Amino acid sequence: MPHDESIIDIHALLARVQKPGRYTGGELNQVQKSWDQIETHIALAFPDIYDLGMSNLGLAILYDLINQEDDMLAERTFSPWGDMEEQLRTRDVPLFSLESRRPIHTFNILGISLPYESLYTNALNLLDLAQIPLRSEQRSIEDPLVIAGGHATLNPEPMSPFIDAFVIGEGEDVMLEIIRAYQAWKKEEGEDRQRLLLQLATLWGVYVPSLYKAHYLEDGILSHVEALSPQAQKPVLKRIVPKLPKPVTQFIVPYVGITHNRIPIEIMRGCTRGCRFCQAGMITRPVRERPVEEILDAIEEALTYTGIDEVGLLSLSSSDYDNILPLVEAVSERFTDRHVKISLPSLRIESVSVQLMDLLQGQSSRAGFTLAPEAATERMREIINKPVSSEQLLQTAREIYSRGWHTIKLYFMIGHPSETLEDVKAIAKLCKAVLAEGKKMIGKRAKVHAGVSTFIPKPHTPFQWVPCDTLPQIEAKQALLKDQLRGPGLKLNWNNPKETMLEAWLSRGDRRMSAIIERAWQLGAKFDAWQEFFAYELWEQAFSESKIDPNFYTHRERPIDETLPWDHIDAGVKKQFLTEDYLWSEHGQTRIDCRERCFACGILPKYATLRRENPGEIWECPEVRSPARKINEDQILLVQS
């Protein structure tokens, strides 16, 4: 490494922290380019520790993609653990990148990954450690352009003052467009940040929050969001890639153990099931699959590049992948003899799933088999549109126990709309019924582990209007479960209801919520996703110091005609469809898999050109055959829901 004063000497820091391997960089397959010869430097940040950030596929995709370009480089940075943060702060060392150990504030662009809301305070802390002004309006030409993307940013408003530009939707194509726009601006004059922001605002899938103003009614309800400049699109349509690009295979191989020590291969994006609580299922449409051969080749390549012995085949609903059986058969034939563990999460409750796992796990140990009925009564499952009969669940459970698994993990949620205590009791009853089946087959070895989380209404879903359970409601339901879900072979896990509250405030918050996030961070809130650090009282204090009532965001049933803080963000699915689906839910009316019948959720008209250009199996949506009139992409962008 050349001698350069901007390169940070880490030994003195690392000798004083617990897990120094998080901060060294230098791992196999890391890309380090010659700093001075590269025009544009991009820092990619995951605002939690290395262990989690390095398990994130999105970050790996962007890293790979940017570093394939000759005139740009991407380096990584993560939130330091407490001991390292203390070292950085007491020595006044700015947060640095792992690859070249340069301060993050010397990069051109900082991209922050925001897949979930409990990272918000960490994102602020990361900016602060990087010595970058927190608020977009305070940043000068000396500071990097700060962009953010990830599922949480489909409601960008709570974080809007802190981020210069958000990526709405999939980052693969638009990331390079943003960097190209940055380069063009820099070449042209590169002095006026505002001009850069205006330019970025014209890109499909980019939301520049400073170009919008929120207006509120006297009662505090959002009136409308105003676009302040002609460049500001309204709505901002979610970006998608028409076809999934080739999967990343040359993954960085961490020296230290991380959260998921596995090669992640995304087999499919999106979900056709339409579970009404599921934000991912709504915002990742349309469903696009990768061909079996491409997946097999990717596994082969990644094993060669990394030597990692576990592969995770990722999707929102593995069972729905069109060629799941041929895929699993091929994977099992090619890789299980080579001591490679294959995981296949998110399987449907049906006996085929057991057959699939059987094929994948071969002779290895069978720890636990996971199923997610989400609710325990058929009525409830119809409301959330996850219609599975209890008999089908029991049948699948019998199959699982008979094929050598001793433990079944069942995931449920409490707090679904219109849930009663009877529905909650049914969770305990159903778990016991499953266990009883297990005991009949394998005796006392049979176990059921119930994981019960609490439903949080999310933007862009059919349940975006519904109130979230209050703390006392959640506590009462959890107490009931703790009382009834007891006994040999039964285990219950639940979420801290206060953590649920935080996620509920943030996920449906508006711009005013940003003051709460900032204040909570000032008071010391960080690592909110970590049970041992989450401090509810800091958030309570932040609310009490302000005029903002947290219940306004969580426990109020929002009228259908209310303007929602994220209405100017178009996730592709029409609001009219969401409204209809919400009304259907109230009658327990369900929708079948939309592979079988299109329910006109709105994706096709919005992305008609893309679909026409990518016909056949690439999408699960019906084909758009008739180019009745010539539509160009600009016009499609303007289509209102």
Next chain:
Amino acid sequence: MTEDVLTRFRIHFHKTSELRYIGHLDLHRSLERALRRANLPLDYSRGFNPRVKLNLSTALPLGCSSTTELADFWLQSELQEEQVLQALQAVVPPGLLVISIEKIDPKLPSLQSSINAISYHVKFLQDVDQVQLAGKIHEVIVAEQLIRLRRGKQYDLRPLIQALKLVQQPPDPPVLRMVLLAGEGKTGRPEEVLLELGLDPAETLIERTQLFLTE
């Protein structure tokens, strides 16, 4: 696979640069992944969770580099040493330098149990008062026992120190050399010796330089 095609190999490697910050289990995992990338016919343990058969020498304290690490693994083949060396050198992670490889008698005792002493060289990041340090070293050497507390347990450090001296060869900066006992339940740790000498391990660079094996 039958037992008679099993070959036991011992590699000698350096652990340097970033790798000095990697703990023992992580080093094991890194080496295992390298062996897998090299596509060698590895031998696995039996049972439900087969693991690569790979043994490392005595754990190196976090932050220490080493020019004397050893590891044993087994291959289900009679590949030549040179072939295995080349395959491995092509795929090891940065900071792990494979120096040599040899086939060894499969009946030899395990690496861990073969090591009875280890030497370390310590360099100082800050200037040290050599006279004062020499005095401290003398105190340690003449002491009958040195009771220390580590992770809530009392133990006597003194019998674990076989040799300890400050070596000065101008113009090189001074180097503290030590030989510490190794073995089950009686392994000396270099940073404990530094603490006993009143030195802050974070202000030093420790390198393991030699493993003493029983014959």
